[in-house]
Amino acid sequence: MSGPYVPEIAIDREGNEHVVQGWQDDFYGGKLGFWLFMFTEVLMFGAMFMALAYYNTLHPQDFLDASASLNRLLGGINTVVLLVSALTMGLGLLNMRVGKIKEAKLMIWATIILAAAFLVIKGFEWRAEYNHGIFLMHDQLLPGSSLPFGQKLFFGLYFTMTGLHGFHIIIGIGLMIWLLKRINAEKVRPDHHILHWNIALYWDIVHLIWVFVFPYYYMIGAGGATGGH
Amino acid sequence: MSKTYFDETHCAIGHPKSTFMQWMLTVDHKRIGIMYAAVMFFYFFIAVATAFMMRLELLAPGGQYLDGDTFNQAFTLHGVIMIFLFIVPGIPAIFGNIVMPLMIGAKDVSFPRLNWFTFWLYVAGTFIAMASLFTEAGFADTGWTFYAPYSINTSTNVIFTLVAAFVLGMASILTGLNFLVTIHRLRAPGMGFWKMPLFVWGIYATAWIQLLATPVVGITLILAIMEKYFGIGIFDPAKGGDPILFEHLFWIYSHPAVYLMILPAFGIMSEIIPVFSRREIFGYRAIAISSASIAGIGYLVWGHHLYTSGMADTAKVIFSFLTFFVAIPTGIKFYDWIATMYKGKIILSTPMLWALGTIVTFTIGGLTGVTIAMVGVDIHLQDTYYTVAHFHYAMLGGVVFLLFAGMHYWFPLVTGKMYNEFHAKAAFYTQFVGFNLLWFPMFIAGYYGMPRRYFDYLPEFEIYHQFSFVGAVIFISGLVYMFVVFYKGWTKGEASGTNPWNATTLEWHLPSSPPPLENHSKVPYVDFNPYEYHHGQPKVKFNYETMQRID
Numbered sequence: 001m002s003g004p005y006v007p008e009i010a011i012d013r014e015g016n017e018h019v020v021q022g023w024q025d026d027f028y029g030g031k032l033g034f035w036l037f038m039f040t041e042v043l044m045f046g047a048m049f050m051a052l053a054y055y056n057t058l059h060p061q062d063f064l065d066a067s068a069s070l071n072r073l074l075g076g077i078n079t080v081v082l083l084v085s086a087l088t089m090g091l092g093l094l095n096m097r098v099g100k101i102k103e104a105k106l107m108i109w110a111t112i113i114l115a116a117a118f119l120v121i122k123g124f125e126w127r128a129e130y131n132h133g134i135f136l137m138h139d140q141l142l143p144g145s146s147l148p149f150g151q152k153l154f155f156g157l158y159f160t161m162t163g164l165h166g167f168h169i170i171i172g173i174g175l176m177i178w179l180l181k182r183i184n185a186e187k188v189r190p191d192h193h194i195l196h197w198n199i200a201l202y203w204d205i206v207h208l209i210w211v212f213v214f215p216y217y218y219m220i221g222a223g224g225a226t227g228g229h
Numbered sequence: 230m231s232k233t234y235f236d237e238t239h240c241a242i243g244h245p246k247s248t249f250m251q252w253m254l255t256v257d258h259k260r261i262g263i264m265y266a267a268v269m270f271f272y273f274f275i276a277v278a279t280a281f282m283m284r285l286e287l288l289a290p291g292g293q294y295l296d297g298d299t300f301n302q303a304f305t306l307h308g309v310i311m312i313f314l315f316i317v318p319g320i321p322a323i324f325g326n327i328v329m330p331l332m333i334g335a336k337d338v339s340f341p342r343l344n345w346f347t348f349w350l351y352v353a354g355t356f357i358a359m360a361s362l363f364t365e366a367g368f369a370d371t372g373w374t375f376y377a378p379y380s381i382n383t384s385t386n387v388i389f390t391l392v393a394a395f396v397l398g399m400a401s402i403l404t405g406l407n408f409l410v411t412i413h414r415l416r417a418p419g420m421g422f423w424k425m426p427l428f429v430w431g432i433y434a435t436a437w438i439q440l441l442a443t444p445v446v447g448i449t450l451i452l453a454i455m456e457k458y459f460g461i462g463i464f465d466p467a468k469g470g471d472p473i474l475f476e477h478l479f480w481i482y483s484h485p486a487v488y489l490m491i492l493p494a495f496g497i498m499s500e501i502i503p504v505f506s507r508r509e510i511f512g513y514r515a516i517a518i519s520s521a522s523i524a525g526i527g528y529l530v531w532g533h534h535l536y537t538s539g540m541a542d543t544a545k546v547i548f549s550f551l552t553f554f555v556a557i558p559t560g561i562k563f564y565d566w567i568a569t570m571y572k573g574k575i576i577l578s579t580p581m582l583w584a585l586g587t588i589v590t591f592t593i594g595g596l597t598g599v600t601i602a603m604v605g606v607d608i609h610l611q612d613t614y615y616t617v618a619h620f621h622y623a624m625l626g627g628v629v630f631l632l633f634a635g636m637h638y639w640f641p642l643v644t645g646k647m648y649n650e651f652h653a654k655a656a657f658y659t660q661f662v663g664f665n666l667l668w669f670p671m672f673i674a675g676y677y678g679m680p681r682r683y684f685d686y687l688p689e690f691e692i693y694h695q696f697s698f699v700g701a702v703i704f705i706s707g708l709v710y711m712f713v714v715f716y717k718g719w720t721k722g723e724a725s726g727t728n729p730w731n732a733t734t735l736e737w738h739l740p741s742s743p744p745p746l747e748n749h750s751k752v753p754y755v756d757f758n759p760y761e762y763h764h765g766q767p768k769v770k771f772n773y774e775t776m777q778r779i780d
Contacts, residue, residue, distance in 0.1 A: 010418045012754035013778055018418035020752045023339050029414040033340060036406045036440055043444040047478060051452065051463065054474060136459040143460055149469025156461025160452070 027194050034198040038205045041168075045209050048161055052216060055153045062150020067221025069132075070158075074125045075218040078118050079210065085114035086207040093200045096183075099190040105183060108176050111203065115173050122166055126159075135159070158217050165213060168206045175199045233645070233743040234259045241345045256341035259744065261348050262326030263643065268352060269315050269323065270712075276310035277705060279303050283684075284701045287694045290686055300684035301370035302385065306362075308373030309390055313397045314355050316628055317486060318404070320493035321439070322351070324635050325408055325432045327643060331736035332426045334417030334755065336747045339410040343403060351400040358393035361386035372682065374483070375450070377464030377475040381457050388457065391450045398447045405439025408432055417735070420755035423514065426734045427759070430517040431496025434524040438489040442528070446482030449475065476538055480531035488527035488555075490624065492520050494631035495562055498584050501638055502566045504732045505581035506573030507765040509758070512565040519558030526555045533602055537611045545604045552602035559595060563588065574765045578730070579653040583634030586661050587627060594622025597672065612682075614693075615675025618668045626664060633660075633711065640718065641725030642736060645743040648718025656714055659707030667700030733767045734759050740773045751776040 008020040023029070056063050092107030126135070133139035136159050140147045179199050182188045188195050240254040252260060283303050286295045295303060330338055338344050362368050366386040371379055375394075380387050412433050416425065425433075452463050453475065462468020464475040495516075503510040510516065532540060532548030540548075566588065575581070597619040601607045610616060641647050671679075674693035679686060686694070728737040740750045753776040761768040770780040 008752050010752045010754045011775075011777060012419065012756060018754055020418060021414055023335070023337055023341065023411075023415060026339065026414055029339050029410050032413060033406055033410040036409060037402075040402050040406075040440060040444040043441065044448045047445045047448045047481075048452070051474060051478070054471070058471070059469075136461070141460065143462075143468055149462060153462055153469055156455070156459070156463065159459075160455050160461065164451075 030194040034201055041205055052157050059150025062148045063154050064221045066151040066154035070218050071125055072218050074121055075214055078121050079214045081114050081118050082207045082210050085111045086204060089200050089203045093196055096190060096193050096196050108180055112173055112176050115169050119169055161213060165209055172203055172206055231741045232745060234746050237746050241342050256345045258326045258330050258337050261344055262323050265322040272310045272314045276307050279307040281701060284698050286684055288698050290688050290691060297684050302368045304682055305369050305372055309358060312373050313394050316490050317401060320632055321404060321432055321435055328639055328736050329429055329432050331748055332429050332734055334735050334749055334752050335415035338407050339414055340407050344407055347400050347403040354393050354396035354400060357389055361389035377472045381465050391454050395447050395450050398443045401439050402443045405436035408436040417752050417755050424755055424758060427499035427516055428496035430520050431493045434520040435489050435492045438485045438524050442482045442485040445478060449478040473538055476535055480534045484531040485527045488523050490628045494628045497631045497635040501580045501584045501634055502569050503760040504730050505576045505578060506570045507762050508569055508573040509760045509762055511568035515561055516565050519561045522558045530555055536604055536607045549602055549604050556599050579650060580634050580638035582657050583630055587630040590622055590626030594619060594626050612680055613675035614671040614679045614681055617681045618671035621668050641729045644719050645725060646718055646722030647725040648714050648722055652714045656707050656711035659710060660704055663700050663704030663707050667697050667704050670696040731767055733761055738771045749776055
């Protein structure tokens with residue numbers, strides 16, 4: 001598996017030559033595989049959104065009340081942070097493709113910082129909720145509390161889904177640090193950047209999921225909102 | 230003798246000297262397939278032993294050997310192993326790995342390192358699944374379906390099993406992903422989709438199901454874990470949740486999973502029938518498309534598991550009709566296979582015997598499935614032995630029989646040796662008789678109302694359980710017999726040559742048997758259909774040095 005890969009040639013009965021696609025150096029295959037993997041992520045979150053929508057129809061008022069108490073300011077800032085990070089990620093990939101490696105690395109660092117900022121803001125948000133007695137296995141979400149079923153479900157799913165999303169952000173930061181190491185080792189180059197491409201795709205899915213999480217959790221109760229607490 | 234994949238390998242990490250480490254780190258699809266088979270059959274025999282314990286308990290009414298709780302754990306263990314550890318990874322992981330890349334003329338799968346990682350993810354999953362056997366709380370007693378709210382409230386160790394099912398699901402997704410990209414990207418030049426062998430079509434349809442259905446059950450199990458340990462009332466009505474939602478989400482995966490098991494098995498059937506009839510397969514495109522449409526329609530039928538769970542009558546009728554529709558492409562396949570045999574030169578070798586046996590057993594399994602797809606009949610037969618007999622006829626008599634057929638068919642390819650035909654046939658007949666004696670009485674017992682998953686029963690059902698027990702003894706003897714034949718064949722069998730069956734597909738056109746490390750010496754150009762016979766002889770011939778056609 002060392003040295004440049006030279007694809008094989010198959011010869012048909014007329015003597016024409018056909019290049020054989022090997023598993024090595026298969027840019028399109030790598031992309032296809034990662035797209036398929038992202039498809040499974042969408043399905044996974046999709047099933048959770050389905051559960052969310054189903055319980056929304058069972059407890060519509062509880063969902064609105066619970067949503068109204070979320071902090072739309074912090075959630076909104078996080079949405080902007082994540083959208084900008086998607087932009088920096090994309091710019092990093094564009095720079096890599098035209099050979100501007102230094103700029104590409106700078107953009108990846110910017111994405112990492114924005115991702116970390118997202119986590120910090122999320123942490124403040126969760127802490128405020130915890131202090132209000134709303135957290136998994138805590139105070140108001142315990143089975144014995146008087147909070148209505150629908151609100152408990154809403155918050156339970158909220159912590160599950162934003163937690164799972166946050167986990168994806170953490171994985172993403174790890175992937176980007178790995179990507180920087182690979183760029184430094186010249187394993188990812190302008191002519192061989194499938195890893196960069198796929199991590200950018202991953203980051204797009206992560207922000208895209210948030211784009212659906214934000215309205216469904218934060219915005220449905222905005223009508224009855226007091227502007228966050 | 231030239232070097233085979235047993236002599237050398239590529240490794241995921243480094244170049245280890247010891248043979249053991251070379252196997253552990255191998256990225257060669259053929260070795261990985263063999264390792265899958267070894268692990269799977271290890272667990273398979275544990276599950277068979279568990280099943281036999283249950284049969285022993287059920288030999289007479291009343292409790293003898295197992296108490297009720299242990300019995301509940303026993304059928305859960307049996308189900309979890311057979312479904313998640315054995316039959317779901319099953320044929321794709323074994324023959325999808327070993328044979329599929331050979332069939333399309335590829336050097337390996339698209340992501341060989343991912344394939345290696347997937348195998349170890351699978352092994353890790355099996356360990357997690359088995360770990361709870363040794364914890365204080367004991368193995369789950371919920372049945373393999375983990376229905377809420379019982380799975381949320383039981384004191385047994387369900388979490389290990391749920392996590393294991395999630396990890397095994399991940400492995401399944403990654404296998405499917407790998408195969409999808411392999412089939413899309415690595416087919417030999419000239420091999421369009423309509424020139425692929427039908428086993429590859431079966432794997433292709435399966436891979437889509439693995440990819441599209443498994444994430445849903447994965448997240449469902451995660452939600453169940455969140456509920457159990459963080460008290461979110463997602464599925465427990467006492468906390469405001471809805472247990473029916475669990476059943477829906479579970480079966481949205483687990484019903485397509487049934488087709489995920491059977492489609493590659495049908496693929497094996499489609500390989501064996503033309504080879505041993507020495508005829509081009511009848512209705513190639515119909516079989517290929519029926520695989521795809523079974524995979525498609527299979528998504529829309531999950532509701533037939535919920536007739537008695539509480540569902541709108543309209544939905545029941547719709548699901549019932551959709552379930553009938555699934556039987557149509559399956560029927561098309563069976564007629565095509567039978568039409569292939571018509572006027573063929575049928576050779577009753579062991580693989581063909583297994584395939585023919587499956588036509589009998591799977592037809593029984595399939596048609597009894599259609600009867601319980603009817604809402605009224607199902608209300609009567611739900612959760613009885615009728616259902617148990619139905620899915621064992623379909624799964625054991627369909628999937629596993631065809632897996633055995635495939636094992637006999639590709640045995641010379643994998644090992645380069647031939648087993649003893651006489652003993653292999655005797656093992657088949659033993660198992661076929663034992664199988665029918667084991668399961669057929671259950672249809673009758675179920676029809677008269679014997680419920681499944683009970684460790685005790687009314688005396689009137691004793692006769693059926695006694696027949697079943699005798700059948701189980703015969704079946705397991707046949708099973709052991711078969712594996713002894715395999716073992717003898719591998720150690721002492723005669724060299725088989727590269728193409729002992731006069732088959733046409735590419736995996737039989739290798740330079741040596743067993744195949745060398747990177748498969749075909751050269752990638753051939755494919756300008757022929759997969760099953761071309763002329764006067765009972767393969768039409769396409771190759772020079773195995775250059776892989777160019779010489780016919």
